[in-house]
Amino acid sequence: MHSSLRILVTGGAGFIGSHLCEELLRRGHDVLCIDNFYTGTRNNVAGLLANPNFELMRHDVTFPLYVEVDRIFNLACPASPVHYQFDPVQTTKTSVHGAINMLGLAKRRRARILQASTSEVYGDPEIHPQPESYWGNVNPLGLRSCYDEGKRCAETLFFDYHRQHNLEIKVARIFNTYGPRMHPNDGRVVSNFIIQALRGEDITIYGDGQQTRSFCYVDDMVDGLLRLMESPADCTGPVNLGNPVETTIRQLAERIIALTGSRSKLIAKPLPADDPRRRCPDISLARRELDWEPRCMLDDGLMRTIEYFRATLSA
Template sequence: MDGTLNGNKKRKIARRVLVSGGAGFLGAHLCARLVEDGCHVVALDNLATGSIDNLTPLLGHPHFRFVRHDIVDPLDARAGLQAERIFNLACCASPAQYQIDPVKTLRTCVDGALNMLKLAQACGARIFQASTSEVYGEPEQHPQKEGYRGAVSTVGPRACYDEGKRCAETLFFDYHRLHSTDIKVARIFNTYGPMMQLDDGRVVSNLIVQALRNEPMTIHGDGSQTRSFCYVDDLIEGIVRLMDAPAEFTGPVNLGNPTEVTVLELARRIIDITGSRSRLVHRPMPTDDPTRRCPDIALARRALDWEPRVSLDEGLRRTVAWFERRLMSGTLMSGAPVRELEVGRGAA
């Protein structure tokens, strides 16, 4: 886990890029950033939890193409999906959603990662794996450093995601050792921002929507559990910098905001920003829900010259404004299906 990125070095644009999970929250933001950077982007998504609405601004762009595909299924070689860089972001990250079909969640993490690695090997592509802070489980080390091996339950309701992501990391590093596959692995901490789903099930979107509707705001436990919330633009910048880093820097590297806040403090800030009349209601803590979560980002600072720039209050204001516009217009949707298997041909 060594290597540095020269912040003044001009980025070499990869012209052909594939993003699995491209219609999801992070995937759509990444696709937009890559198109803006001049890349030809193919987004893969089965639209189980992602939404084609997230990609609406890109659908007519000559450098963007959408392909509806589930990465659990092998990619058909006849599809002609060639790429210089592959970003594997496919897998729902919301516990409320990924626990609905835990076997499918596990297969998306493992079989999906294997299929993406096979494609990367065939194309000679550099490949990024969106891992997660959940690999640390209920941490016994705080803040969490990349060398910490975690305390994860293999039998709880969150294990399908936590253990799936741990196994995906193993696959990536085995491919790197066995086949010299050019890999990058990031452990992503709690991220929020525009394009989160109304029914995402995660704390930021839940509390914002409840506050805007003046509904009771749900706090699990006493609200003393902590999280570290990173605004989506900062997270995407970290991903891009990691993919631009020298080949010898594989990661895993933590990408997240090192500023730790309690869930109760988060709720109070959202009430202040929205002017909500909501009251706080307490519910039991979900099984295996971590009580503390905060990244040590010293490695990202050193190797990528990266750290978050957007404060929590500013990020929340931007996110609240987005949700407010969607709620007022009635356009806030979740996982909307589309008939088209492919949209756009410019990136083929």
């Protein structure tokens, strides 16, 4: 990235956002972190508050923001089903109004802007693994639609601003990411399993546990987002960022039990509605355009995440 820039990170006190803020500061930039603390926490950025180049502001992206910035990372939106289904109307507003407000800011400032989109734009995919050219198989009326369709609409807005106003945009489609600072109650499989294992509780698997996910460690994800932001202007994306190695949910549970030394047992429960059976990115575009692929092995990332939750639970 160029010499010191003023960079806005929306949702910057969230899981991925806080790691991104940290890395931007490490690279010598000024960081304005905004968050409404719906799922993000001050705790996630507590270690950054003493840094004179870091500013934390409570703000909701569904309202306009007037600040001077050179780059915008738009990460604001609850990303786990537990949180985005709690207030689905607000979830859609965050994706759609949030995109409009941040794109408006980028247009005024002629700032480059990156949208944190999601693998959920592919819905329950009929193509495997999913390339960026796949349009998806999404239920527009389901319980997850507020998130899936909100993110799809945000992508539409980004490309329309790009075509209509010649705005420099980047769209990243983020696949399952895990690591320290995940929200402990977000209902995601990695945090759920680790907490259940550390407490010695039964580990709940939905369905037969043969459904797959691909897990990308947060440091690799931040590296991908930064490479995309600094890629040539014609590399708008969308670009899949995620780990192309598939793991079944059952395998994940067994790894976590082994790594924590837990005595937890596995228990099966019925699958939730619209839960995708397989989820795996085709990352050939990221490899080619960004020279990026995940480096952190699953066991290493899980160990770091387990240590984080161990410390959190004993605090």
